[in-house]
Amino acid sequence: MLKIHTELVKKYFYTKYKEIVTLLILILSGTVVGAITPLLFGNIIDLILKKQLYFIIKNVMIFFCLSLLEIFLGVIEAYLGNKIVLQISNEIKKDITENIINMKMAQIDQYAKGELVNRVEGDPEEIASTYISFFTGGIQISVSLVISIYFAVTFSEILTGIALIFMTLSYVGTLLYKKQYQKAKKQLKDYSDKYYSEITENFRNLEGIKSFNLQNTIMERLKQTYQRNFCLSKRMFFIEGKINFTKNIGNTIFETVLLLSASILIIHGKLSIGNLVSFNQYISNVFNSSSQVIDYIMRLNACEVNIKRIEEIKAGFQEDSSNDKKSIDKVKSVKIEGVDFKYNSDNILENVNLKINSSGLYSIIGMNGAGKSTILKLLLKLYEPVRGNIYINNINYSELNLRNIRNEISYIPKNPVLFNESIEYNLTLGKLVKREELEEICQKVGLDSFIKCRSGGY
Ligand SMILES: Nc1ncnc2c1ncn2[C@@H]1O[C@H](COP(=O)(O)OP(=O)(O)OP(=O)(O)O)[C@@H](O)[C@H]1O
Ligand SMILES: [Mg+2]
Structure with missing residues (x-):
């Protein structure tokens, strides 16, 4: 002590x-x-x-x-x-x-x-x-x-x-x-x-x-x-x-x-x-x-x-966000190979295999609780598989930089991510974006007039 x-x-x-x-x-x-x-x-x-x-x-x-x-x-x-x-x-x-x-x-x-x-x-x-x-x-x-x-x-x-x-x-x-x-x-x-x-x-x-x-x-x-x-x-x-x-x-x-x-x-x-x-x-x-x-x-x-x-x-395990790992520019292919996963004791995923080789719109369909979101969480490296491997652009996940993966792959959780801050802060999420640029984007998606009607504006 x-x-x-x-x-x-x-x-x-x-x-x-x-x-x-x-x-x-x-x-x-x-x-x-x-x-x-x-x-x-x-x-x-x-x-x-x-x-x-x-x-x-x-x-x-x-x-x-x-x-x-x-x-x-x-x-x-x-x-x-x-x-x-x-x-x-x-x-x-x-x-x-x-x-x-x-x-x-x-x-x-x-x-x-x-x-x-x-x-x-x-x-x-x-x-x-x-x-x-x-x-x-x-x-x-x-x-x-x-x-x-x-x-x-x-x-x-x-x-x-x-x-x-x-x-x-x-x-x-x-x-x-x-x-x-x-x-x-x-x-x-x-x-x-x-x-x-x-x-x-x-x-x-x-x-x-x-x-x-x-x-x-x-x-x-x-x-x-x-x-x-x-x-x-x-x-x-x-x-x-x-x-x-x-x-x-x-x-x-x-x-x-x-x-x-x-x-x-x-x-x-x-x-x-x-x-x-x-x-x-x-x-x-x-x-x-x-x-x-x-x-x-x-x-x-x-x-x-x-x-x-x-x-x-x-003493809790920290995520490995070291910079000496490989980075990718853009996701070109995703491969999940023989992945098992469990949160606690029950197996959630068993021998999951998936291959995506070209860009496009894909959906994963399954019953509630089947493990769809879990697959995405694994892709984001929020959790690690118990068995099996994940490859992005044919590079094994263990060799890839964590921050880089999360920059290239986004996952929008079911529960909204909202901070008790301005609309601008919640839209830019701390990133430096010019106000004109932000307003232009909001105009394109029809949000601008709605935001401007709020008492606090952006
Ligand atoms: N953090 C966690 N700890 C323990 N169990 C979890 C955790 N997150 C999810 N689970 C369990 O893992 C299983 C798969 O959950 P997951 O969210 O991946 O399912 P889903 O297919 O996305 O379901 P839904 O269609 O409802 O979105 C569920 O039984 C869920 O209760
Ligand atoms: Mg889900």
């Missing part, structure tokens, strides 16, 4: 190292500024007890300025952090989408469409934010821990010792739930795959749902899906609750012990009230930091689920 983490960091985070370093510097500055304020606060309390107004005002002003600086650094830090997370998650999304688009159809068939949407949309953001929190949080926590423990020790070694023992105990306590947490997270992820598939399926089939009066059935199915979400989320909340309970019980026992021990030290003149206030703030920094460490470890652990899902997509 460590290898996957390293590869991911190398690929997406190294290129952003300048921004990440800037973010780290900001965080470090914020942490250092934040680490001085408790000391000042304790000092002010002791000054109040000594009634030294001039020094009180001076210290309060410094305290105010430092707090402002801390807020300012915090705002920039949040902005930069979010920006980096967004950039990185977009890059991961782009890569996965490219992987999916170039994946072999046989592989894509194994996923429901919603499941793919969920993997592109959900996983990258979680990965990017977990890693950034881990890097930046890690630095922040380490610095904050060192400074806070240093100051805490200067106030009281005994009290710091007690705090560290409690902190270790609560850390070990929560780590006990690591496996449960990861399992619950995996179940929730699998659920969301199914959920997105169901939702996209419902919207895609709206016409059918209405025609067959399936509204109630669909809503019943959706109700069950939400019920499952409720059960799985409940389990997740329960585990999170157990983790928080363990942490908070530890903290409460610690605070009680601390209060009693501090009282004894103050009564014996070994600690001032101001010292206790400062110490308390430093120790709560230590506790917060350690609880964040646990949080990050849990998140990084749970993030393995997201990474594995993305890796699974990346």
Whole structure:
């Protein structure tokens, strides 16, 4: 697993190292500024007890300025952090989408469409934010821990010792739930795959749902899906609750012990009230930091689920669109020789032979589901035959360039290919065609006046 983490960091985070370093510097500055304020606060309390107004005002002003600086650094830090997370998650999304688009159809068939949407949309953001929190949080926590423990020790070694023992105990306590947490997270992820598939399926089939009066059935199915979400989320909340309970019980026992021990030290003149206030703030920094460490470890652990899902997509077989293969100018002959094909387990085509040696209008006739479209999909190299060979211009398919084949052979699927874009985009499909040329073609096929009547025109 460590290898996957390293590869991911190398690929997406190294290129952003300048921004990440800037973010780290900001965080470090914020942490250092934040680490001085408790000391000042304790000092002010002791000054109040000594009634030294001039020094009180001076210290309060410094305290105010430092707090402002801390807020300012915090705002920039949040902005930069979010920006980096967004950039990185977009890059991961782009890569996965490219992987999916170039994946072999046989592989894509194994996923429901919603499941793919969920993997592109959900996983990258979680990965990017977990890693950034881990890097930046890690630095922040380490610095904050060192400074806070240093100051805490200067106030009281005994009290710091007690705090560290409690902190270790609560850390070990929560780590006990690591496996449960990861399992619950995996179940929730699998659920969301199914959920997105169901939702996209419902919207895609709206016409059918209405025609067959399936509204109630669909809503019943959706109700069950939400019920499952409720059960799985409940389990997740329960585990999170157990983790928080363990942490908070530890903290409460610690605070009680601390209060009693501090009282004894103050009564014996070994600690001032101001010292206790400062110490308390430093120790709560230590506790917060350690609880964040646990949080990050849990998140990084749970993030393995997201990474594995993305890796699974990346490991999928990609189409071979290498340029070092042969190209043809125009299709002159097509030969299908002894082809067998199956999508899953059932044979769809068995020993299919076909020869077309001259140009003309040909049709393949057969019963529904006989495999006519499948033959065309094989010609387009969307799928590969299980047995047999296909030749175009007497060149074996395996030697031909994939993009070239698809440029020379077109297949218009039964379901229309429509993009939520302008008519022009849908007609040219991204290719550079001059507007006059497009209008001329549309005039020839009688589409021009129809398009011009639409509110948006072309
Ligand atoms: N992606 C797929 N996964 C699994 N089975 C598939 C897939 N596409 C098609 N099939 C099955 O393969 C068989 C052949 O399908 P095909 O679409 O080639 O038939 P067809 O002859 O074009 O039918 P029609 O006349 O309805 O267009 C059918 O039983 C169909 O259900
Ligand atoms: Mg068909």
